[in-house]
Amino acid sequence: MTSLAEIAARFPKLDPALMESRLRRPGSNARVIIDTDTANEIDDQYAVAWALLSPERLRLEGVTAVPFSFQHHREGLIKSVEILRNGGPQNEVEEKFMGGLGGWAQRIIDAGRKAEEVKFVSPEEGVELSYQEILTIFEKCGVPSKGKVFRGAPGYLTDYDTPLETESTRFIIEQARKRDEGPVYILAMGALTNIASALLVAPDIIDNIVVVWTASFPSYAPFCNAPSLNLVQDKLASRLLFECGVPHVYLPGYHVGAQLKISHPEMEKFVKPKGAIGAYLWHLYTNNPLHEMFAITGQETKTWVIWDIINVAWLFDDDYVSMRMTTSPALNEELYWETDADRHMMAEAYDLNRDAIYEDFYRTLERAP
Structure with a gap:
């Protein structure tokens, strides 16, 4: 069985100047793939809708479905x-x-x-649910989905010698190899299985993709990262991301993305009236599947974190997400960070402007059919 270190050695090492340029926020019309576990809860739907209703701000190549499971x-x-x-x-x-x-x-x-x-879906069920939910968001936004949505892995990596080749993996590789069209930014909002599989199949693509991933604790935090669903579901894929040298914009969920809470009154006033997608997001908010799973009651007095809009916010405006350049930590087998100033570069978020992000999101919903 090939070790992580042996796998990492197979990847090209990017020139530091190229790495730094890749880690900066691109201008408008950036090529984008959204890699999402859309049916996991309710946050991915907001992110996908924000992107779909903003065609002048990005070139959405496609959306790839990610497996999920709380098993x-x-x-x-x-x-x-x-x-x-x-x-x-x-x-x-x-x-x-x-x-x-x-x-x-x-x-x-x-x-x-x-x-x-308590009902726990399997990863295979999760990826199909996500695929169908992506199609629903396209429909509610009035955007054609033909040729834009792809099924992903039915499970997680079991070793680095067996990538899970799916239509999502092939799509990522295909888009990454269109080098004359510029880099493709993968807004990763779930487990990294699709992306890791694409990297394992085609290590050469790391010079033309940027992985923008939200998960877990900041790299300077001394905590175990096991509470992060996006990270813990596919530990092998998570460790590969930090080791292989692919340009990586890291958006910590805890302490940073966690600020993206929205309340019942805000949803009712600013989201619910905004067309079919607004009504659907309101339905999700008031029928949150995780409320049932986690036995949460009194929902009207509670907020909910819409974690994954941080990826779209980073793409849209420098003022929305505060970033710093640092070096990529290693993620050890116990899921703690190990930092080293001599490792390759990474961009990392340390704060965000919650109100500006939501104000932009609300403005975008105004154009919803």
Whole structure:
């Protein structure tokens, strides 16, 4: 089985000047692929809609569907509920085991539910649901989807020798090899399986793609990155991104993207009345599938983070997402960052202008049919 270091050695090393130019925000009409787990919750739909309704600001080559699944939480949730029903953690082992699942487990108990009854879709189901949801967003925005939407991987990487070749992988490679048309920016809003597979099949494409990914903690944070769904679902793909030397704009979800909360009254006033897509986004907000999964109640008094619009915000305006140039960390097997000033460059977000982003989004919805 080929190691990560051996795989990374197969990739071309980009000239530092080329790397730096790739990491800057492009001007209007940049070539874009959106790689998205659109049916995972409700945030990707906002990002895709914002892009579809902004044809003068980007050249959308296509949208690729990403697998998703919360199945990796099933065993831990069942055990956490059992621990709480037995009086709570009795030792450090049980306390550590529960980790961040305690609140979820308690809500399951309070709702009189059984953890075993929580429905978790498989990655294969997830990618098909995402594919169909992408088509729905195109329809609600009044934009033709023919030739623009592609099914992605039905699962995750199991090793670096077996990339998952799909129509999404082939599409990414095809677009990346159109070098006379300029680089393609992949707005990555889920697990990196499609992108990693494309890189493993065709390492040469790293000089003509930029991966703009949102996930996890900032590279300077001392925390384990396991809570990040986008990162933890496909650990091999996540580690490859930071190791192979592809130009990478990193948009941390925690502390940065997490500021992109929107409330029930804002949704009702600024989104709901805006055509078919506004009505659909309102429906998603008020029928959030994760409310059911996580046993969240009292939704009208709670906000929700629309994480993935950070990718589109970065693309649209320098003032929306504050960036810094740094070096790419390594992601170790325990999913902690290891930093090294001698590694290749990476652009990383450290803050954002939440109000300006949403004001732009609301203005864009005004043109919705």
